[in-house]
Amino acid sequence: MNTVVGNGFICFEDLSEGMSASFSRTVTESDIVLFAGVSGDMNPVHLDAEYAQKTAFKGRIAHGMLSAAFISTVLGTKLPGPGTIYLAQSLQFRAPVRIGDTVTATCTVLALDAEKKRATLRTVCTVGGKPVVEGEALVLVPSRSAGEACASEGKAAAAA
Amino acid sequence: MNTVVGNGFICFEDLSEGMSASFSRTVTESDIVLFAGVSGDMNPVHLDAEYAQKTAFKGRIAHGMLSAAFISTVLGTKLPGPGTIYLAQSLQFRAPVRIGDTVTATCTVLALDAEKKRATLRTVCTVGGKPVVEGEALVLVPSRSAGEACASEGKAAAAA
Numbered sequence: 001m002n003t004v005v006g007n008g009f010i011c012f013e014d015l016s017e018g019m020s021a022s023f024s025r026t027v028t029e030s031d032i033v034l035f036a037g038v039s040g041d042m043n044p045v046h047l048d049a050e051y052a053q054k055t056a057f058k059g060r061i062a063h064g065m066l067s068a069a070f071i072s073t074v075l076g077t078k079l080p081g082p083g084t085i086y087l088a089q090s091l092q093f094r095a096p097v098r099i100g101d102t103v104t105a106t107c108t109v110l111a112l113d114a115e116k117k118r119a120t121l122r123t124v125c126t127v128g129g130k131p132v133v134e135g136e137a138l139v140l141v142p143s144r145s146a147g148e149a150c151a152s153e154g155k156a157a158a159a160a
Numbered sequence: 161m162n163t164v165v166g167n168g169f170i171c172f173e174d175l176s177e178g179m180s181a182s183f184s185r186t187v188t189e190s191d192i193v194l195f196a197g198v199s200g201d202m203n204p205v206h207l208d209a210e211y212a213q214k215t216a217f218k219g220r221i222a223h224g225m226l227s228a229a230f231i232s233t234v235l236g237t238k239l240p241g242p243g244t245i246y247l248a249q250s251l252q253f254r255a256p257v258r259i260g261d262t263v264t265a266t267c268t269v270l271a272l273d274a275e276k277k278r279a280t281l282r283t284v285c286t287v288g289g290k291p292v293v294e295g296e297a298l299v300l301v302p303s304r305s306a307g308e309a310c311a312s313e314g315k316a317a318a319a320a
Contacts, residue, residue, distance in 0.1 A: 025200055034198045038191050039229035040183060043236035045243075055243070064246050065232045069199035069225040076203035083215070086224050089251045 010080045011150035012117045012141040020108040021079035023070055027062045029099050035063050061096035067125040067133045070105035075137055079107055080119065083142035083150055089123070090135040101127045107137065117143045170240040171310035172277045172301040180268035181239035183230055187222045189259050195223050221256040227285040227293045230265035235297055239267055240279065243302035243310055249283070250295040261287045267297065277303045 025031075032046055041063055044051040052060040068091050075084055097103055104126050111120040119141050125133040142148035185191075192206055201223055204211040212220040228251050235244055257263055264286050271280040279301050285293040302308035 023200060031198050034194055035229070038194045038198065038226070039233055040185055041229060041233040041236050043233075043242050045236070051242070056245070063229065063232060064249075065225060065229040066198070068228060068249075069195070069201060069223065072223060072225045073199055073201040076201050076205070082203050082205060082211070085216070086253045088253065089224075089228075091249045091251070093246045093248065 009082055009150050010141070011144040011148075012080070012112070012114075012119070013144050014150075015080060015109055015112055015119055015141065017109050017112065019079060020106055021074050022104055022106040023073045023078065024102055024104040025070060026102045027066065027097055027099060031066065032060070032062050032099065035066050039063065039065065041065075057096050059098060061098055062101075064091070064093045064097075064133065067097055067103050067105070070103055070125060071107065071123045071133070071135075071137065074105050074107045074123075075121070075139055079109075079121075080139065080141045080150075083148065085140040086137070087118070087140055088138040092134045093132070094134060095127070095130065095132045097125075097127060097132050103127055103132065110136065117141050117146070169242055169310050170301070171304040171308075172240070172272075172274075172279070173304050174310075175240060175269055175272055175279055175301065177269050177272065179239060180266055181234050182264050182266040183233045183238065184262055184264040185230060186262045187226065187257055187259060191226065192220070192222050192259065195226050199223065199225065201225075217256050219258060221258055222261075224251070224253045224257075224293065227257055227263050227265070230263055230285060231267065231283045231293070231295075231297065234265050234267045234283075235281070235299055239269075239281075240299065240301045240310075243308065245300040246297070247278070247300055248298040252294045253292070254294060255287070255290065255292045257285075257287060257292050263287055263292065270296065277301050277306070 107121045121137045123137050142150040267281040281297045283297050302310040
């Protein structure tokens with residue numbers, strides 16, 4: 001059975017293949033403006049409605065890395081949660097995200113390396129069920145056996 | 161000779177292997193707070209100094225996706241610039257970025273696919289010359305031969 005979790009602070013020992021967690025957010029115009037400011041990415045396809053109208057996208061689109069950031073939100077706050085060290089991420093940008101779209105980032109455990117305490121997760125962002133970003137994440141997960149800070153077995157059971 | 165460019169709006173026909181462009185930004189506490197807000201990534205390692213002090217990082221660190229966003233800034237505003245369509249990105253997170261660190265994202269053309277009008281770029285973010293994020297980007301570049309909007313040959317020459 002695949003378990004959906006969401007309370008974070010999960011030990012490596014409590015992960016299993018198929019576990020998943022999600023984060024959803026409606027992308028607003030303010031999000032795009034803030035992301036442009038914080039990243040410096042002033043590409044007019046994000047900010048200039050008249051320019052964007054003339055592109056293949058026929059209108060303003062969100063920064064792809066904004067959706068990628070939602071993946072990091074799942075990994076760093078839900079599954080496995082705080083204490084996780086982000087090692088690598090692959091991203092394939094499949095479709096644009098527009099103002100008003102609700103993006104759901106879902107991370108699902110694909111494989112576990114018990115020796116290195118590493119987890120590989122499938123990472124997908126969808127809008128209306130259609131993938132907009134796909135890829136995989138590789139993370140280093142806190143381990144109870146190594147005495148690292150993560151949930152007690154009781155807490156993990158409650159989260160599951 | 162490797163050409164350093166930075167004016168954006170570069171046509172596929174004007175790209176060559178070895179061309180590169182960079183974007184630098186000092187990561188401030190405000191950037192981290194804004195990135196947490198816009199992404200929803202409230203991992204305490206970014207926001208909670210007392211928690212972060214107890215982790216392996218011994219203090220607050222920036223979101224890895226913030227550095228990744230600087231790569232997107234180079235691709236979308238400098239090389240190749242507006243009109244570029246982001247297809248894929250790989251990211252290996254090598255070291256943490258701390259408040260006050262100046263991150264330089266550099267993209268260098270590795271390979272060009274003339275048939276598909278695609279470019280592969282090496283993408284590296286450094287702090288003090290040391291890599292913090294490494295990877296590759298795959299982008300679809302506007303083409304003069306296809307009549308798409310990109311720089312005239314004169315403009316491209318001026319940018320080179």
